[in-house]
Amino acid sequence: MALKRYQRYAEELTALIRGGQLAPGTRLPSVREASRARRISPATAFEAYYLLQARGLIESRPRSGFFVRAMVKPAPARGGSAPPRSRHVEVSDLVFEVLEATRRAGIAPLGSAFPAAELFPLRQLARALSIGMRRLDPTRIVEDLPPGNERLRKQIALRYALSGTRVSPDEIILTNGAMEALTLSLQAVTQPGDAVVVESPCFYAALQALERLRLKAVEIPCDARHGIDFAALCTALQRPDVKACWLMPAFQNPTGTSMSEAHRRDFMRELQRHGVPLIEDDVYAELYYGARPLRPLKSFDTSGLVMHCGSFSKCLAPGYRIGWVAGGLRAPEILRAKMMTTLSNAVPSQQALAEYLAHGGYERHLRRLRRVLARQHDIAARLAARHFPAGTRFSSPEGGYFLWVEFPEGVDTLQLHRQALEHDINIAPGQIFSATRKFGNCMRLNFGHPRDPRFEPAIRTIGELAAAALRTR
């Protein structure tokens, strides 16, 4: 097929950039210059640049023009166990590359962040949505403005009570998923340049939020066997530039590990001693395999330092985008920030969940979901043990749907990610979970798709690719 004019121009530039003739930082001709020189319309030149931007090859800088971007750098050697240093974060390019792959139709979703949609009571939710919207008095839509629907906030406070945590509905602010709760909380307690303690590996969205807010990450090691390095965590609080911690003490993403109850108590005491606020990302709280939920750090907090973030996206209603934060002392600031950024949550989603939680058999759904995930975990652990090369270690989560896999040194999971894509398998390479490109031999494995027949063959293929990598090194 013949290329259009703008595509031709874009392809020529792409070749020059990829070939290195146009080095990173080079300024491209302006739209006007290009249009004059090539006798194309400005709109055509603009479309070419638009395409190159979308490909991540160039960037526009306000009032200066278009510049060739720096390419994704190769991974540095693994960091070993040097003491945690803080750095500005730049992980997004890689994350977006990986996320994009999860959206390809027909791909085995082992790198996905979501469990299978069929695990959720979507039909009951849709019914609750219809009922809620029918009952809604249109003149009272304002009541769903921040902090959000009161019935729903009361239901959330009730669930806190079940885990022994005293949270008032007034302290709860509904957000567009936990992601917004986390970002607003972070903004409430930090300024650009501050340092924030995070786990390493760490949920990539946390790293992206730090990058975006120009914060430094103090990475505390966390491994498949022992979870977070507790001594290093406590030591980090002494740094005067540390203005917050952002942790997932339950079924951490990506490692699946949890902090023990004794450590929770001790750490909360340390936080209070140093006056450091904690953003407790607890979106997997309901997905425990055991008899009882873990007690959130929030439940030990007597100073209002903990901003506890939750969500229905992983346990009930993916796509409804209802998360929340129980903001403690920072609730008023978070509420204002919410009103200043996205104003309000979608009313249909709020009404649906308020209705469902009041009548919908949430407990029954959760019991079933926990049972399914626990069984899936056993299957995944057995398959990993069977198919992955000798010397591979993996975590033993007690909740959630992620396994953290540490292959022997010599397996490059970014390479593995690209090879697996050719077999229509998506994995999440370890590097996306670090601001410093660590974990080059690790991956996060999603086992939350019980009915997917591709799961076992995919595990086998990954094992073969990893074994081949070890043989040829």
Place this chain on the structure above:
Amino acid sequence: MALKRYQRYAEELTALIRGGQLAPGTRLPSVREASRARRISPATAFEAYYLLQARGLIESRPRSGFFVRAMVKPAPARGGSAPPRSRHVEVSDLVFEVLEATRRAGIAPLGSAFPAAELFPLRQLARALSIGMRRLDPTRIVEDLPPGNERLRKQIALRYALSGTRVSPDEIILTNGAMEALTLSLQAVTQPGDAVVVESPCFYAALQALERLRLKAVEIPCDARHGIDFAALCTALQRPDVKACWLMPAFQNPTGTSMSEAHRRDFMRELQRHGVPLIEDDVYAELYYGARPLRPLKSFDTSGLVMHCGSFSKCLAPGYRIGWVAGGLRAPEILRAKMMTTLSNAVPSQQALAEYLAHGGYERHLRRLRRVLARQHDIAARLAARHFPAGTRFSSPEGGYFLWVEFPEGVDTLQLHRQALEHDINIAPGQIFSATRKFGNCMRLNFGHPRDPRFEPAIRTIGELAAAALRTR
């Protein structure tokens, strides 16, 4: 009713702060100190401080403790027509005070930012919502991830085509209302400390966004008679620290004025000459009274500089929280920022609007809505002329549902706002629309509640209060 312990402590502190014994900036005892000194539990002391925070009397500073806040300052004398200066913005306290009042049940909503809910086809939307959710293949929820539902983006692109604007669906990113679109666009082109050109008076949420992102506002005068000062606007582009403009060229909030088509063309040329990006806030675009829509500045843009922001909140589906930005050259950065902050829009809202726009009689609804608002405008203008004091000027909007009222000097609309509240009337005083507390004699009047019997009596009461203020000055 007997006060609880924490309430007693909070009331004592409130009295001391209000009485001035605890001056702004004073550090309060820590939770620990207070608990020891008053023999109350730390949780009780914490609750007292929480209450004081919610009242806006104290603030917590990370790692330092609790401090008495500075009170809302009285209005300075009006600025006259000095050349625009830029300043850091602090308008939120006042805005939140006014917004809070709009949520009181039973209040006449003349200060509201929303038109009446009964103007919208809420039942048809609810039906579209049910149909959309029933049809949704749960395994394809990922397709509603950013940039958002493709059917809906195509419908939006079609509407652009109607106003003569070429926008590709690929350039459109769905957001949680226009507010998020505006914030993301602003973040895509500015750094803290940069200056942004805005109208003055200006939609307060724009000022809040600048405040939050630590940007400076360059305020360009805009009055009820002549709209924006076009010469001053073009001059401002020469400032090297100006990194963006944020304007509402159609039915501006709060003045209701619009930029002429000739000025649009000229201004777009100026923007291109200086390479300054424009955030075109066009949320009232569909609410024109005339025969045809205004052509957005975006339609004259050949360099991709315009980020055009729209929304369904004001013309179709309040509470659904579906806005968008057609991001031009910045679309890729805005898309990433969206994924990093709130991830995705609510799927039910996206499905409902995609379904409604495809089948729902949107054009018919809009024609009716425009007719109702045009008629309401005539009524409002007639009532204002009859009941407001001689010398009062007001704008002649050609779309939307706001009238900008400039009372004679001597009417203090902040005072008027507080008096009106005693009569269960809410108005939007001029000061909330300025970073520098200008417009002390102005107010924005919402006439978008055609069935509200309180409208005429409210106008009369406001007129009487204003007249009384003029007599006693």
